Amino acid sequence: MNATRWLPACLGLVVLAACKDLxxxxxxxxxxxxxxSNPTRSQVLSVASGLLIGTRAGIAAQNGYVSLLGILGxxxxxxxxxxxxxxxxMLVGPLDGGSPAFGGNLWANPYRNIRNANLELAAVDKVPLVNDAEKEAIRGFTQTIQAFDYLKVIVTRDANGAGIPTDLDPLAPPAAILTRDSVFAHITRMLDSAAAHLDSATTLGAGDDPFPFNLSPGFTGFTTAVSFRTFNRALMARVQVYKGSFGCTTCWDSALTALSASFIDTTASLDDGVYYSYSTVSGDETNALFDPNARALVAHPSFETDAQLQARS
Amino acid sequence: MIPRVLFVSYALSLAVGVGAATGQQRQITGRVVSATTHEPVGGASVSVLGTTIVTLVRDQGQFSLAAPRGEVTLVVRRIGYKRSQVVVPTTQESVEVALEPDVFNLEAVVVTGIATGVERRNAGNAVAAVSSSDLAYAPTPSIEQQLQGKVAGADIQQNSGAPGGGLQVRLRGVTSINATAEPLYVVDGVIVSDIAIPSNQNAVTAASGGSNPSLDQDAQVNRIADLNPNDIESIEILRGASASAIYGQKASNGVVVIKTKRGQAGAPKFDVVQRFGVFEIAKKFGQRTFPDSFAAKAAFGASAARFFRADTSNPYVKLQLPGYTPGEAFDLEDQLAGRKPLSYETALNLSGGTDNTQYFGSVTSKDDGGIIDNTGFKRQAVRLNLDQRLGSRVHATLNTSYTHTLAQRGLTNNDNTGTSFYVVLSGTPSFVDLGQVPGDTFARNPFVPSNPVQTAALMKNNEDVWRFIGSTNLQWDAVQNGRHYLRFVATGGVDQFSQQNALFFPPELQFEPNDGEPGTSLLSNTDNLNFNVNASAIHTFTPSSNAFSATTSIGLQHAQRKTDISRITSRDLNAGQQNVAAGKDIQITEDQSRIKDLGFFAQEEFLASQERLLLTAGIRADQSSLNADASKLYYFPKASASYRFLHPAGAVDEVKLRAAYGEAGNEPFYGQKFTSLRITGKVGGVPGTVGGDTTGAKDLRFERERELEGGFDATLWNSRANLEFTAYQKNVSDLLLPRQLAPIGGVNFEIFNGGKLRTRGVELSLSVIPAQQRDLNWLFRTTFSRNRSVITELPIPAFSAGGFGASIGQFRVEQGASATQIVGNDTLTAADIASGNYPGKSVGDIVVRKIADANPDFRMSFTNDLTYKRFSVHFLLDWQKGSAILNLTRLLYDFGQVTSDYADPLRDTLVTSAGDTLKTVGQKRLAGFTKVTRNYIESASFLKLREITLTYELPSNVLHGIWQGARYARLSVSGRNLFTTTPYTGVDPEVSNFGNQPIARNIDVTPFPPSRSFWFAVDVGF
Incomplete structure (x- = not known):
């Protein structure tokens, strides 16, 4: 049969055509x-928003920052x-190094976001279709969040110190561990540098423009270079207080200076500030510390007592 | 002559007469009968030795062919019978041929390549073949259950008792740590999917928490469960790389080659099977009973007294249960899993055909009830297989099947929310009634805010799968003369299925308000497509001296796999509706994968020395999109040799020595080679992009297994016994390992190739025919296998291969240790300190060390087939000796203080320094929690009566008295898993909370209890 002669040949052609490119x-x-290598405007803006996802990671988890520090304290x-x-x-010990994430996440989560910030800072330099004022705003925002992540690392490590990674290759040798003072110095520099970038955005005329990227609802009121700078200064004040408590005598004054440039106002509502945001939107996280039926998470009773006292006084 | 190295489809080509002999001819007629029963044997092929003349024997054993003049030798062959050669002198025109049964299947054709095969007696590898007659004894939902205990070296275990499958087939021990654990399944030449897609029940159970949970505790079903066991003609299992190398990169876990039934020329035949059966719980976990309210108050506090009432007649009698008799309680497991549902299976086969066209069709409908409310398994399947001859040299086949399965699997396995059935029971004492109370409502569980009886009655967990598997095969015998035989074979096929998992938990459930979002509806849709084609050319050369035959085959194979899973999780359902759009909190995920690969193969088989010597060498070259370099070719060589010694010793008929070597791979998973960004996250509803957690090595590729096996097959005592022995060693290198990166770099893991493991083992199969008479036949078969795996090289620190942490036991991969070791916290004794192995430690210190091994000492099975006159009995015993399992169900029951032995008084006085406070067995176990993990390690040894069947065949005179047209009628009663003996206190020593796992099976966390089944069946053929 003739048909049989071309059938295999045909099949062979189909196969080769189908699998030319694997x-x-x-x-x-x-x-x-x-x-x-080729960042786009939308990617750069999305990664900026993503920094708020990264800095929230593990904060409210049952084995996260708030819960574990609460148990240890x-x-x-x-x-x-x-x-x-x-x-x-956590209370009796010993801690099992093989168990998932009893403490290790307090180190890994902030560093994951520190890397995100480093990727973003590198991409901003080369991204097209983002004007200079926007770039400065993104840099100021990114460095502020990165400094915040370093702060979360060092407060759980204290005298053990921490590293300041700069290499974007995850397989590169790990960054050296620096002393606590060096890390705090780095955080101070980052916050100042961030403030300078925000100022530069203002100089370029975009100080009161909303950031080109979206911020979570927790940052309502802090979405321009000028207003976000007040959050940056508030963080700086906190950092200076930490440094002061470690023996830096001039830092108390620096803290006051930073406070005066921050949003903190003794006459305004205590609710003022920025927040971690949660929602039930697909892909979002809910606040795992919210335990409506009080199944597992409980606070020490003195918390409530103190809170009532504060409210009365 | 017809070459003895056969094509896989050889039997098909014999189905019709091929060619016409030239020259003068004569007609020979004859009859083929069975040598034991003297009944006619249809379907055999008769060929004339030294020619291409061949014909097919009709149903009544009659044949007729045109032979050359002069004396000829006829060769008569039939699957299931030994080949027979008869010399027909010039003058003789009719002949009767008696065929001896081939009980050990030595003449079956077994796979040696993508399109080639060889007779089993010549094979260079240990062969594991199971034919349909060994499969249909007691019905099962899934084909792997039919294989349990029938193949040496194949560990086949069911992950839980949930209806509808979910079994792991592990061939020759551990072959990987992190890659897939599944063998490759090939059905009628097409690679079919065996992926297991979780139901997403994790959204309710939160067995795995966090923002990116793993769904591997969802009691998922690997999809080979969709194959209809009634359609299977034969299954052949290539247990390691030495046999499976020709399948290359996908084959290191072995290959299961399945052929479905085909039609044979002749009048239409109908075969009808009707089965009725019943399931019941095979083993209960048990529960603690409380003799009086004092015991209850001691365990649960003063409020427990309200479940008891005072016996006012006697002030000294303790408070007692309502309607109390001592020791009695509510049987909570019976309330949950006490159903004995009627089940049925109806199967209809139709087959027949003409010389040029043959067909096989089947329709099956099956409905297995579940022992828990709203569980069960249903299958409706249709199949049509066609064979068509186009002229004398072209043969085409078409195989199609369409199947719908519905598995309803309840809510079992681990959870963290108090929802899974047995997790709730583990916290509920037996003086609480969970049953339905009058008025059609359910009791509220006062101990755990969840009532599993209510959950089972009102929830839904439906897994619907609609699956089409189709393939077509075309072969063209381009050259066919005495010395050269050239055939082209092309096969193509698709395997497409849609799976829908619809789970619904209405707001009325007692547990539903716990998360503040009453009502949960889950909908997952999966589309899966496997497409593959292969083409090969096979050439056999036989010199005119017949000194040898050499078969060369070359070909290529291309495959594509595509999977798209989308899931919707909807909570806080408006008006309690199942529609996922009714929820206030809706989460959506999508996961896609696409895989393309291309392989080339070439093989040479050389058969010589009067078919005693077989040498084979072959190579496969593969490239795949799963490797970091998708265009790079990787090579997998193989070689084997076998030699048959005829009558080497008195009682020995034949001994074959064989040795084989081969290499095969195990692929990385889709996505492992990428370093990606995650775009699905949101914060306060605002989307953002963050970096991924893992990265792939620049040279990421498959794992490579090198297997060397050797052994012998012996036929003894005039074919009354057959013994096969095989020893093998597998060295697996380039293991896919996660390297923990310094977290300071911001990426957690790098997937890379490294490390080595080694598995060694032996397999023994012995078949004996103690009796073979006209009225009495007895076939006894036994298999033995054992293996040991060790991690020989590990370039990263020891890591967990599964489990929940060292304090409650986990599998740990560690250089120099058994691959299946279980480690846990252990308290050092004086003897440990004296051993000097724990410097700096003191008695009572807690260390993590090996406490058990999940690998069994050995597996054995015993099968007996007895036929006496018209009665036959078949039973199969499956034995595992010396494996260990982690019984975390017992841990949870201990936490709830409701384990059946919890309150048993402690007998040994050497317990602990905690001394007097420990009065019971349960208290002692709990006191050791996180200190003595081995308290929850138990032996997983078992002996199971897997299947037993008693069959009666109606005599033909009775049968024809009832129905003239009937060919046969059989009545049978059968049972599955009727009897188990095990020291294990859990429901089943074979369960696996994490489903199919390369290593970490044997973790028992509140599984679906196993069931046994009884069946009555009527088989009729007409």
Missing amino acids: DVPNLNSPDLGDFQ RESYNLDPADPRFVSE
Whole structure:
């Protein structure tokens, strides 16, 4: 049969045509390499918003920043019947290094976002279609958030110190561990540099323009270079107070200076400030510290007593 | 002559007469009968030795062919019978041929390549083949259950008792740490998908928490469960790289080659099977009973007394249960899993055809009830297989099947929310009634805010799968003469399925308001497409001296896989509606993957010395989109040799020595090679992009397994016994490992290739026919296997391969240690300190060390097939000796103080320094929690009666008295898992909370309890 002679040949052609190119891209998310070599305006703006996702990571988790520091400080307790390790390991010990994330996340989460900020700062330099004022605003925002992440690292590490990674290659040798004072000095420099970038945006005439990227609702009122700078200064005041408590005598004055440039106002509402935001929108996180039926998370009773006293006085 | 190195589809080509002999001819007629029963044997092929003349034997054993003049030798072959050669003298025109049964399947054709095969007696590898007659004893939802205990070296275990499958087939021990654990499944030449897609029940159970949870505790079903066991003709299992190398990069876990039933020329045949059965819980976990309210108050506080009432007649009698008799309680497991639902299966096969066209069609409908309310398994399946001859040299086949399965699997396994059935029972004492109370409502559980009986009655967990598997095969015998035989074969196929998981938890459930969002509806849709084609050319050369035959095959194979999973999680349902759009809190995820690969293969098989010597060498070259370099070709060589010694010793008929070597791979998962950005996150509703957590090595590629196996097959005592022995060693290198990066760099893990593991083992199969008479036949088969795996090289620190942490036990991958070791916290004794192995430690210090090994000492099975006159009995015992399992169900029950032995008084006085406060067995175990993890390690040894069947075949005179047209009728009763003996206190020593795992099976966390089933069946053929 003649048909049988061309059928195999045809099939062979189909096969070769179909599999000429075996490359399959990542269908679920963009490629990091693209962002590093050819960043686009929308990507750069999205990564800026993402810094707020990164800096929120693990804050409210049951084994996160607030909960674990609360347990160590005997301010709060996690009595989850399904995971007794919050008592047996966190309160009694020994801590199991193999268990997922009892403390290690307090180190890993901020560094993940520090890397995000470093990627963003590198991309801003080369991204097209973003004007100079916008770039300065992005730099000022990014460095402020990065300084905040360093602060979260060093307050849990204290005298053990921390590193300041600059290499964007995750396989590069890890950054050296510096002393606590060096890290605080770096945070101070970052905040000042961020403030300078925000000022530069203002100089370029965009001081009262909303940031080109979206901020979470927790930053309502702090979405321009001028207003965000007041948050930057508030952080600086906090950093200076830490430094002062470690023996820096001039830092108390610096703290007052920073405070005066911050949003903090003794006559305004105590609610003023920025917040971590949560929502039930798809892809978002809910606040895991919210435990409506008081199943597991409890605070030390003195908390309520103190709060009532403060409210009365 | 017809070359003895056969094509896989050889039998098909014999189905019709090929070619016409030239020259003068004569007609030979004859009859083929069974040598044991003297009944006619249809479907055999009759060929004339030294020619291409061949014909097919009709149903009544009759055949007729045109042979050359002069004396000829006829070769008669039939699957299931030994080949027979008969010399027909010039003058003889009719002949009767008696075929001996081939009980050990030595003449079956087994796979050696993508499109080639060889007779089993010559094979250079250990062969594991199971035919349909060994499969249909007791019905199961999934094909792997039918194989349990039938193949040496194949560990087949069901992950939980949930209806509808979910089994792991592990061939020859551990072959990977992090890559897939599944063998490759090939059905009628097409690679089909066996992926397991979780239901997303994790959204309710939160078994795995966090913002990016893993769904591997969802009791997922690997999708080979969709295959209809009734359609299977044969299954062949290539257990390691030495046999599977020709499948290259996907084959290091072995290959399961499945062929479906085909039609044969002849009048239409109908076969109908109707089965009825019933399921019941096979083993309960048990519960603590409380003799009086004092015991309850001691455990649960003063408020527990309200479940008891005073016996006012006697002031000294303790408070008692309402309607109390001593020791009695509510059987909570019976309230949950006490159903014994009627189940059925109806299967209809139709087959037949003409010389040029044959067909096989089947329709199956199955409905297995579940022992828990709203659980069960249903399958409706249709199949049509066609064979068409186009002229004398072209043969085409078409195989199609369409299946719908519905699995309803309840809500079991681990959870962190108090929702999973047995997690709730583990916190509920037996003096609480969870049953339905009058008025059609359910009791509120006062101990855990969740009532599993209510949950089971009102929830839905439906997994619907609609699946099409189709393939077509075209072969063209381009050259066909005495010395050269050239065939082109092309096969193409698709395997497409849609899976929908619809889970619904109405707001009425007692647990639903716990998260502040009453009502949960989950909807996941998966589209999966596997497409593959292969083409090969096979050439056999036989010199006129017949001294040898050499078969060369070359070809290529291309495959694409595409999976798209989208999930919607909807909470806080408006008006309690299941529609996911009714929720206030809606989460959506999508996960896509696409894989393309291309492979080339070439193989040479050389058969010589009167078919005693077989030498094979082959190579496969693969490139795949899963490797970091998608265009790079990687090579997988193989070689094997076998030699048959005929009558080497008195009682020995034949011994074959064989040795084989091969290499195969295990692929990285899709996405592992990328360093990506995550775009799905939001903060306060505002989307943003963040960096990914993992990165792939620049040279990421598959794992490579090198396997060397050797052994012998012996036939003894005039074919009354057959013994196969195989020893093997697998060295797996380039393991896919996660390297923990310094977190300071901002990326957690790098996936890279490194490290080595080694698995060694032996397998033994023995088949004996103690009796073979006209009225009495007895076939006894036994298998034995054992293996040991060790991590020989690990370039990264020891890490967890599964489990919940060292304090409650986990699998740890560690250089120099067994791959399946379980480590846990342990308290040092004086003897430990004296050993000097723990410098700087003192008695009572807690260390993490090996406390058990999940690998069994050995596996054995025993199968008996007894036929006496018209009765036959089949039963299979499956034995595992010496594996360990982590019983975390017991830990949870201990936490709830409701374990059945919790209040048993302690007998040994050497317990602990805590001394007097520990009065019971349960208290002692809990006192050791996080200090003595081995308290929750138990033996997973078991002996199970997997299947037993008693069949009666109606005599033909009775049968024809009832129905003239009937060919046969059988009545049978059968059972599955009727009997288990095990020291294990959990429901089943084979369960796996994390589903199919390369290493970390044997973790028991509140699984679906196993069931046993009884069946009555009527089989009729007409």
